[in-house]
Every structure is written in C-alpha cells, then in structure tokens.
Amino acid sequence: xxxxxxxxxxxxxLLAPAALAHAPARLWPGEVFPLPDPKVSWALFGLFESGExxxxxxxxxxxxxxxxxxxxxxxxxxxxxxxxAFAVVGPxxxxxxxxxxxxxxxxxxxxxxxxxxxxxxxxPRPVYFESFLRRFFWTSEPTAVVLPRGQSxxxxxxxxxxxxxxxxxxxxxxxxxxxxxxxxxxxxAY
Amino acid sequence: xxxxxxxxxxxxxxxxxLLAACGAPQANSCKRFVACVAALDQQDGTxxxxxxxxxxxxCWNGAEGAALCGTACERGLPNLTAGLDSPxxxxxx
Numbered sequence: 001x002x003x004x005x006x007x008x009x010x011x012x013x014l015l016a017p018a019a020l021a022h023a024p025a026r027l028w029p030g031e032v033f034p035l036p037d038p039k040v041s042w043a044l045f046g047l048f049e050s051g052e053x054x055x056x057x058x059x060x061x062x063x064x065x066x067x068x069x070x071x072x073x074x075x076x077x078x079x080x081x082x083x084x085a086f087a088v089v090g091p092x093x094x095x096x097x098x099x100x101x102x103x104x105x106x107x108x109x110x111x112x113x114x115x116x117x118x119x120x121x122x123x124p125r126p127v128y129f130e131s132f133l134r135r136f137f138w139t140s141e142p143t144a145v146v147l148p149r150g151q152s153x154x155x156x157x158x159x160x161x162x163x164x165x166x167x168x169x170x171x172x173x174x175x176x177x178x179x180x181x182x183x184x185x186x187x188x189a190y
Numbered sequence: 191x192x193x194x195x196x197x198x199x200x201x202x203x204x205x206x207x208l209l210a211a212c213g214a215p216q217a218n219s220c221k222r223f224v225a226c227v228a229a230l231d232q233q234d235g236t237x238x239x240x241x242x243x244x245x246x247x248x249c250w251n252g253a254e255g256a257a258l259c260g261t262a263c264e265r266g267l268p269n270l271t272a273g274l275d276s277p278x279x280x281x282x283x
Contacts, residue, residue: 039239064238066227068262094273116269131254142258144223144266146238172248172255172262 029053041171051161090152217260229278
C-alpha cells in the first residue's frame, strides 16, 4: 500500500514541471515548418551545421494574435558566440527600413514587410533555466509581437555564421504534446 | 517512517502543481502593451487577440510565465510604434 503511494507521488512530482512546458518540434534547414497551432506554446529546435542555413516557420492565423517569441542557445562555452537572429515577416506587414532589409538573410518577397527583427545582440547575455529540460540557455529575451491575420513566417539564421543548436520559443502557456521531447531526448537536451 | 514519507510525498505531489499554477498579477509593462495594441486597433480599424497578456491571461498562471511576459511586453512595446509619426498616447513610454 505504501509503495504505490510513494511511487505515485514521485511520478506526479516529475510530471509537475511538464505542465508548464512548451510542445517541442524539430526544424530542418530548407524545409518550411508549418506551425500546427500558433496559439499554443512551442519550443522549436534546430541545428546550424554550416552557419549558412535559414530555418523557416510558417504561421497561419485566423486573427491578429500577440505572442512572445525568443531564441535560445544551450549555455555551453563553445556556443558563447552563437547568436542566431530571427525575424517575423509576411505580406502586408510594415515596410522595413533599408538598414533592416540589409540585416535580413535574404530579400523579402514583393509585398512583404517586417513585424519584428531581433538580431540577438543583447548585452549582457541573459541566462535562462528551462525547467522541463533542466538545462540552462542563453536567451535573446522574449519580445511580444503581433502576428498578422493570415500567413506570415519566422526566419531564423546565424548572422555570425556560427554553428550550434538553437531553440525558438513561441508562446508562454503549456501546449501539450511535450512528451514528444522524449522521442529525441539526446537532441533536445544536449 | 514509510507512511510519513508516503504522506509527505503525496502532499508534495499535490502541492507542487498547485504552487506552479498560482497566479501572478499582470505586469505593468503588459498593461501598457495591451492598452497600446487596443489604441492601435481602434486607430487602424483592426482587432488583435491579446488574451495571453490580459489580467486573466495565461501569462499570469505562474511566476515563470509572468516574468517571460513582463519582459516580452517591455521589449515589444517600442516595436509596435516603430516608424509611426504620431503614436497614440497609450503607446508612449
């Protein structure tokens, strides 16, 4: 009788942080990742291997929607200079300045504008403890952005051409499906 | 001893998720962010879902989310009006 109680308590303690986790997914360069539900929170992982990659997340909303977005990098010495940038771009968004256009990894399609450009140059670089993975990350700091109604994209690239993992965080509340992280724990957690 | 451990463990197992779900007040930065978005919506004839950031939104379900949203709103507010000649009063710092 006592052992099942203790075991149940232990399992519940382990699961508690999961209630606040983002749903994980893997991004691949050259493949547009359609965000299944932009209104829940996501942790989108990717890996720069050449430093030249462009990762693209496609968002499709039925209304204008405000959400926090940030990019994070595992807190490891070899990634100290690894600062992926990201931008929210799409049709009908505000026209970027010349300087902003020059900082983007490629030219915007005709009629596209920019809702947010984060070059991840913040100093000092904040450190965040991700409570589900139990790992420290450097973060660009979250920024609240209004995602437009209809289609838009989040572009992630490495301005310094550095290699290494990154995590794009979208949202704040739990999104469910976080146990998928166990499908590829060695990638997500290390 | 085992029974006390079990009871203690069970209490923690109930308490930890409850504590994690304890609410936090809406950050001042998000009050300003929500007000600014509303003002811009009125100006532009648009409508924006800011539910996350509102007082009863998911931002405030716990300390971690509250900190994230507070920072997000502070950083996002200037971005809302970048390039505007006359931002609404609600959007001014």
